Amino acid sequence: MDQQKKNEIFENAKAWVLEAGERIKNNIDSPRSIETKSNPNDLVTEMDQETEQFFAKKINDTYPDHYLLGEEGFGDEIEDLGGTVWIVDPIDGTMNFVHQKRNFAISVGVYFDGVGEIGLIYNVMDGVLYSAKRGEGAYRNEEKLPQLSEERPLNQSILALNTSWLIPENPHVDHKGMEDLVKKLRSTRSYGSAALEFAFVAEGLLDGYLTMTLMPWDYAAGSIIVREVGGIVTRADREDLDLLNKTTVLASRSNIHEEISKDYVRLKK
Numbered sequence: 001m002d003q004q005k006k007n008e009i010f011e012n013a014k015a016w017v018l019e020a021g022e023r024i025k026n027n028i029d030s031p032r033s034i035e036t037k038s039n040p041n042d043l044v045t046e047m048d049q050e051t052e053q054f055f056a057k058k059i060n061d062t063y064p065d066h067y068l069l070g071e072e073g074f075g076d077e078i079e080d081l082g083g084t085v086w087i088v089d090p091i092d093g094t095m096n097f098v099h100q101k102r103n104f105a106i107s108v109g110v111y112f113d114g115v116g117e118i119g120l121i122y123n124v125m126d127g128v129l130y131s132a133k134r135g136e137g138a139y140r141n142e143e144k145l146p147q148l149s150e151e152r153p154l155n156q157s158i159l160a161l162n163t164s165w166l167i168p169e170n171p172h173v174d175h176k177g178m179e180d181l182v183k184k185l186r187s188t189r190s191y192g193s194a195a196l197e198f199a200f201v202a203e204g205l206l207d208g209y210l211t212m213t214l215m216p217w218d219y220a221a222g223s224i225i226v227r228e229v230g231g232i233v234t235r236a237d238r239e240d241l242d243l244l245n246k247t248t249v250l251a252s253r254s255n256i257h258e259e260i261s262k263d264y265v266r267l268k269k
Ligand code: IPD
Pocket: 071, 089, 091, 092, 093, 094, 095, 162, 191, 192, 193, 194, 195, 213, 214, 218
């Protein structure tokens, strides 16, 4: 992607993310319309929908030849990643948004012919914007994030894990391996927003994030930002991510990535 064009898209994306965040913040105490999607705990609100519509309009008005892949369905039906594709999660961490009124983020990744060029994650209530352009490093607000340490071993690491896939019925992963991993780690955390978990890995607050089911909009921005500080982002079995389908994800500092995947994660077919 042409550098000048990339800079322009970045500045627009950033302005829209901040504007959308402001609207959410200003309406945080308004009455919510809460609906459920695939199950009673899969929530969506009018704010998720309005925010995605806001991005759909901005992108369509400014860049009619770009595509939008969004969680709430106001974008395009995408079959491949040719051209410029915006991958948007209008509110990542909707459950936190509803129950806690904090700990949620807007996530925007811009891809050109399948390559992640721009990533933005906005922690709305904290007013913290994580951003990256491919090859130019990652930022927390205006501050450049340092490269991640490659020193700290697994037994001194904190990994974000979602405990819901550790329940006995969970079909994704062998539990003995996960038990051994939890024993080996210094500790685990679960924040309830994939985008923020990526941002915290990039910031060095977490050493890694392992999850069994993410959609493209959950990690489109986060994977770009984590890679810009030297982290590794793949499927849990170390294969390349598939941006068009549901996937497992392991994002971490480079020195523990292979060890977690190879020695502990045994995915069930
Ligand atoms: C969810 C959050 C959550 C993750 C789920 C996602 P949403 O996104 O990122 O942390 O565990 O897999 O679906 O629905 O709040 O945008």
